[in-house]
Amino acid sequence: MRISTSVAENGVVLLEVQGDVDAHTAPNLDKALKDLLAQNHSRLVLDASQLEYISSAGLRVVLFAQQEARQLGGEVRVFGLNAQVRRTFEIAGIDELLHISDTRQEAMQGW
Amino acid sequence: MKTNASSVSLRVTAKLENLAAIRRFVEEAATTLSLDPATVSDIVLAVDEAASNIATHGYQGQPGTIEIEVKRRGDALLIRLRDHAPPFDPTSVPVSDLTVPLEQRAIGGMGIHLIRQVVDKVIHRITPQGGNELLLVKKLEGNRENLDICS
Numbered sequence: 001m002r003i004s005t006s007v008a009e010n011g012v013v014l015l016e017v018q019g020d021v022d023a024h025t026a027p028n029l030d031k032a033l034k035d036l037l038a039q040n041h042s043r044l045v046l047d048a049s050q051l052e053y054i055s056s057a058g059l060r061v062v063l064f065a066q067q068e069a070r071q072l073g074g075e076v077r078v079f080g081l082n083a084q085v086r087r088t089f090e091i092a093g094i095d096e097l098l099h100i101s102d103t104r105q106e107a108m109q110g111w
Numbered sequence: 112m113k114t115n116a117s118s119v120s121l122r123v124t125a126k127l128e129n130l131a132a133i134r135r136f137v138e139e140a141a142t143t144l145s146l147d148p149a150t151v152s153d154i155v156l157a158v159d160e161a162a163s164n165i166a167t168h169g170y171q172g173q174p175g176t177i178e179i180e181v182k183r184r185g186d187a188l189l190i191r192l193r194d195h196a197p198p199f200d201p202t203s204v205p206v207s208d209l210t211v212p213l214e215q216r217a218i219g220g221m222g223i224h225l226i227r228q229v230v231d232k233v234i235h236r237i238t239p240q241g242g243n244e245l246l247l248v249k250k251l252e253g254n255r256e257n258l259d260i261c262s
Contacts, residue, residue: 020134023163024127053134055159056221084152091228092221 001025003032012043012108018050021058029058033065033076042074045107049080059092066098075099079107118182119143125166125175125194133162133179137190140181144188150249153229154181154190157247160222161192161201169196169243187231188249195242200235201226 001019008014013036021029036044044065066076077099081089089095101107121136123129137158141151158179165177178193204220226233232248 020131022127022130022134022159023167024130053155055156055163056225057163059221083149084156087149087152088156088225092225 001028003029005032005036007041008108010108010111012045012111013041014045014047014104014108016047016050018052020053021051021061022053022055023057026055026057026061030061030064033061034068037065037068037072040072042069042072043111044069044074044076045104046076046078047080047104048078048082048085049104051080051085052082054085054088056092059088059094063094063097077101077107079104118180120178120180122176122178125162125170125177125196127163127166129177130159130162130166133177134159136179137181141188144181144183146188146251150188150251154188154247154249157226157230157249158190158192160226161245161247164199164201164222165192165194165196165243165245168201169194169199171196183251186251188251190230190247190249192245192247193238193242195240198237198241199243201245202233202235 001017001021004016006014015032017029019025033044046062062076062078069076079101080103081100086095089100099107119140121133123133134155137155138151141154162177162179169175175194175196180191182189201223204223226247230247230249232246234246234248236244238244
């Protein structure tokens with residue numbers, strides 16, 4: 001798994017997550033998100049267009065980040081899920097707890 | 112990886128670092144059985160979650176092995192995960208209550224919840240050697256009623 005982070009003009013932080021997020025790699029995503037939240041970055045967008053797989057360990061990390069972000073007045077959004085990852089979000093019931101969109105444009109606007 | 116006419120199996124060290132190799136094994140085994148991509152994805156997720164549970168909750172970080180066997184019996188796929196960890200029944204883990212608001216929800220039990228969603232049966236038993244055997248059954252076609260293959 002690889003994560004690259006950039007800050008958009010509107011202050012929203014974009015995290016590109018590539019590869020697989022499983023119980024082994026999820027702590028890396030957890031650290032990246034917690035580091036941003038600790039710096040009061042609460043408007044976070046996960047670019048999942050290169051995310052090939054996610055398990056419950058990854059979903060837990062995203063869910064915790066969503067809880068923290070909301071407490072800071074922001075939220076976590078996700079876009080670009082492949083069919084398998086979207087299905088995992090849906091059967092876990094996470095799809096109703098996050099703003100999920102198809103495109104980066106949708107995710108980055110309306111904050 | 113061992114292969115014979117009816118099943119393929121893999122024996123690996125129960126470490127989270129091996130989850131990627133476990134997923135590759137299951138994907139290759141399922142592809143060999145000509146399963147559709149959605150079914151392959153489902154069983155890859157189920158085995159990954161089950162193996163994560165074994166490494167984390169079963170062995171609790173102690174050294175050990177996981178043996179995974181994949182075979183097709185009729186219109187069902189049977190996946191057996193065996194370990195030598197102290198008895199641990201993942202089906203006894205409380206499932207997260209998805210109706211509770213996010214802020215109040217205990218984030219646990221999601222792994223077994225996912226497993227139950229993507230396979231048709233999850234059966235745990237303690238082996239004669241005192242380890243665990245988790246059997247995952249995925250119906251491959253037809254309706255999911257009357258699935259009594261392993262009951």
